[in-house]
Amino acid sequence: MSQNAHTLHLFFEDSIRLKYAQLVYQYIAEGNTAEATRWAAKLGVALADLWDAEWFNQQVTAAPGYLQLNFDTGTSDPLPLSPLVALFGHGLQAAVLDVFYDQVGETQRMYFDKGQWVPRQYFLALYPHLQAIVEPAHDPDDGDEPGERAAADAHDPAKPLSVARLAKDEAKKRKEAQEAAEAFVEIAKAMGKNGVKNTMDGVIGVVVLGSALKGLLHAAVFTVVTVLLFKGLWLWLGLGLVLAIALPLYYATRTHSELKGDGGDGDGDTDGEAAAVGS
Template structure:
């Protein structure tokens, strides 16, 4: 079964918070929720569900003198541990790096977090240069900036980094991920409902989908005609001229886009048929284009 393997590096503000976080996760990994709850209360976060997802499995906890590393597996469609990161940043976490290996596609992705925000790799190491030897020992010689051109070892360390266009809070990122997942689920359900409705009406789902695509193409042409009419009427003289031209476009453009979409869907079936007919007409001729004479044996 395919799964996603998560490696989460946690860097706390002070050694006390680090030790408490270590105890919380070691007890959680061992299944001792009573002791984990005790230390979670000391951390300031009494809700274990916010720190630990019941869907995680193959959990491992590695305690280092200066940071804590969690490793666990999830299903391919499970969420990133953003809820846990959000809770930890509110209770003593200073920085974190999440690395996810997607077994289904064989790819690795790394995200950097600092002060409760998802930031770029470069911004992360500019603020936390002390963690470069820990996270990317091969890239240390090149500095926290970009790797040297052609340096494959250095590139292997951070080439998988996923950077945001601009820093974004973990809370906002979690909300965006939840919205994206919800919209994807709704889209999948809509497709299933559409197929069921087509089946009940006796219409092929493929034909129904073609009708939707043609309708969308027609609406695109109509929208362009409306925009053209409004702009020209407002900017140029000749109200009735532009209005009349807009009405013509309101008919022509939807038909044009619908015809183009229909041709894209159907492909070049007409050309293929023409080629077949041409080949058939050549069957009764020799290589020079003349009729073939058949000699019958008597």
């Protein structure tokens, strides 16, 4: 069974809140929800914000100055950002989230400071002493320069972004993806009820129609802009009319070919094979 493996390093501002967080996650690992809830309350956060019941294989490692959490999630689960959102308001100073995507064999590492998702270099400039903790040790046998592999694994934002905003954006993307999937299912059901035997062809038809409308919109925009900016009203209106016919046909044909996998080379190959058989 494929899964995403997470390593979360948490660095707190003081030892007291580090200890509270340690007790919360140790009791979670032991399955003692009552005690975990009690210590989460002392930390000032709800247990539901610190842990998702769907996460599994949890392990807790306490070290001087930081806490390391290891746990797994399903491959379709979102990034575990809720603990960071909650803890940055209750004593967490910095964190590093390491995710290994088992399905593709790739690692993604994200760096956080004072409630913001920050670039790797920014983080290491602030906390150079943490590099040995949060990044894998350099292996000369890999043939990479020191830090090269860690830099490749880093998932950096274009600019610092609040963790709360990141979590909100991720939730929005997830909701949109879910809505798109549900819409696809509804389209398929509706086509089935209306006697469309090949549901995929029906969906392709909807997408092609959308492309045609896109071409019509582009033609309309072109016509309006050129009429406003250049002389020759009837000339540009005439050209706009031509584009209103040509662009939708072009977009629709191109989209249909891409979805169906049609191509000019395929026809040529077929003709060649037919000629060979005929000879």
